[in-house]
Amino acid sequence: MTGSNILMTDLTAKARSAARYLAGVDDATKAAALTGAAQALRDGMADILSANATDVTAAVAAGISPAMLDRLTLDAPRVASMAAAVEQVATLEDPVGQIIDRRERPNGLVMERVRVPVGVLGIIYESRPNVTADAAALGLRSGNAVILRGGSEAVHSNRAIHACMVQGVCQAGLSADIIQLVPSQDRALVGDMLRAQGAIDMIIPRGGKSLVARVQDEARVPVLAHLDGICHSYVHKDADPDMAQAIVVNAKMRRTGICGATETLLIDQDYPAPAALITALLDAGCEVRADDVLMELDARTVSADAQDWDTEYLDSVISACVVSGLDEAMAHIARHGSHHTDAIITQDSATAARFLAEVDSAIVMHNASTQFADGGEFGMGAEIGIATGRLHARGPVALEGLTTYKWVVRGQGQTRP
């Protein structure tokens, strides 16, 4: 074994042991640990900001991009909202112990399916230090031990935040091993996490596309992630033009950097008001990369090339084309989509029903903005991410997605004939 192997084996063994104990800990204790952690974050604000200043200074010296610098930088309001978020997770309903199925058999056996924590979660993330608090809080609330591996540019910030989270955990009488921060930035440790089958139960990457792609490519442990959010809004011929315009502009422009932002607009060839739609986007400051038909509607459009249909811009840019109808719209989404969130805008309920049934995405929407693709908007509270895989959990993943179940069978001496 290499040095990194030995270190990861030690971390995961401690996490497994802590997870076994945590699975039986009551709701109030877990909530108290989170409330204590939130208070520790507030009390530790000076330390956190000082640690963050060290990271920021080094990052600026290393020539970090403005966007990454913004993600890395903490200030008092950001730390306060980090603490508030941890406190908010404490108020969410504990999913552990919920009975989700019960069968009483003719022979008297009672089978119950009971929610239990997944066990040990590995979180791999980049420059945002708040993930340290968020992921630890969601993991703990759902009874899981977490192993956190943040970006090297945020190492001091992450250590300071981690210390506060552990303080809350220990004050509640729980083991510090519930929330472990990988103590070294050795990149081999990420590989060790990804190959820790049986020792880590699920890996959740939080960060840019290159991080997620590496994790999905190398991991032997199951991964809960989305790689792309190439979301579509399809304006059907029977869409209400005012509604269509309001939804499309919102779906693209409200926040362009989130994974639920619409990246491609599909307009039915019989939709009566395509020019108004394109113009509204352009007027809102959006670049429109259009097919030949739509380019004729407004001189400010530019020509889309083949790559545009497969591109997640995360910016004030949209690709747009005309489709012959529902079938071509769904074929376009099947070919170019990322199984994240896709929406239809129409007043025709039969068309909407087919779209909702046949489009194979984690979230399908009718007459709503794709920007609603967010756990908070679904009433789940904080989310750990949006899953575009097909198994275990799909769409916004919050506490329930961090649990699994076991079958509990109670008898009175039954033997099988």
Add this chain to the structure above:
Amino acid sequence: MTGSNILMTDLTAKARSAARYLAGVDDATKAAALTGAAQALRDGMADILSANATDVTAAVAAGISPAMLDRLTLDAPRVASMAAAVEQVATLEDPVGQIIDRRERPNGLVMERVRVPVGVLGIIYESRPNVTADAAALGLRSGNAVILRGGSEAVHSNRAIHACMVQGVCQAGLSADIIQLVPSQDRALVGDMLRAQGAIDMIIPRGGKSLVARVQDEARVPVLAHLDGICHSYVHKDADPDMAQAIVVNAKMRRTGICGATETLLIDQDYPAPAALITALLDAGCEVRADDVLMELDARTVSADAQDWDTEYLDSVISACVVSGLDEAMAHIARHGSHHTDAIITQDSATAARFLAEVDSAIVMHNASTQFADGGEFGMGAEIGIATGRLHARGPVALEGLTTYKWVVRGQGQTRP
């Protein structure tokens, strides 16, 4: 691409297209396809038996083991029960379209979580030709396209059974691509299936430990499987001796070759009647591999070595040892178990509650035989297997385990503020 790549790409593309269509097919049509397939199996009995005779002759000439020969061989009653099993799957409730969660938000958005098929299933199996019918039936009932890859020793039998299944599917007006049998025995095709991320959604191996281990080791597609069934029965000090004896003998000896058979007996040091337990197993024809303490109770016991605690015998052999109490029993299970099925026998409900909560297995039982670990016994109907992984589905996996869900969001023009 190699030739096998090209072939697998073609198979999976057809399967995906068929799966997209099948996801919207109504319950009655799917049931009719299965009823038709059952009839085709009965009508095709002569062809199936003739094809099977070809396989059996070749297998005998190749020196196949008696156990494998038994698995391979079909006769009229076996074909009839294969048809009856397919017909029985037709009577099971269709899980597709079930609404498993519904939220109406303050802004008027309605979010429903709806069960949908997983999509494309890959089934990799060995000598049992009945898996061709079973897996195809369960896959179709839950709206999935299946790609079947059976053992080379059963190739003619599998083709004959597959032809009958396809006949039922086509008579119901569905595409033959819903149930595809890999047309070549090229072993590279198994590797292609295991690495078909995005093209195959889930691999289910059905067969011996070496097959399952290879699949788990090589697969990049998610695998639903169990590798081992090292099941434990723990006789607590407060167990009723008559009940304990009846359960333990049944758990080990009813059928020794199933994955839910108990392989290790843990006896509490304060249990009053250990000798009767050991003697009952020996009298039932079971070899008992015991620790030093238990060896003194009956001269017919043999000494267990270190490997015995990690061995799935699937035979009339049990390993047995004394434990100091509940904690040592649970520690033994955590160290040597396979997260399949583990049972406690006790009259003390607090002890049982701790065992059920803390033992980390797909199925935990109180005062019942581990031989009940079977989808049929859980009232699920036919099962595709028992999953010992932690995610997606755990324990007996039947129709519901072959589905996932999507979020369907309905609005009236909502945009996100």
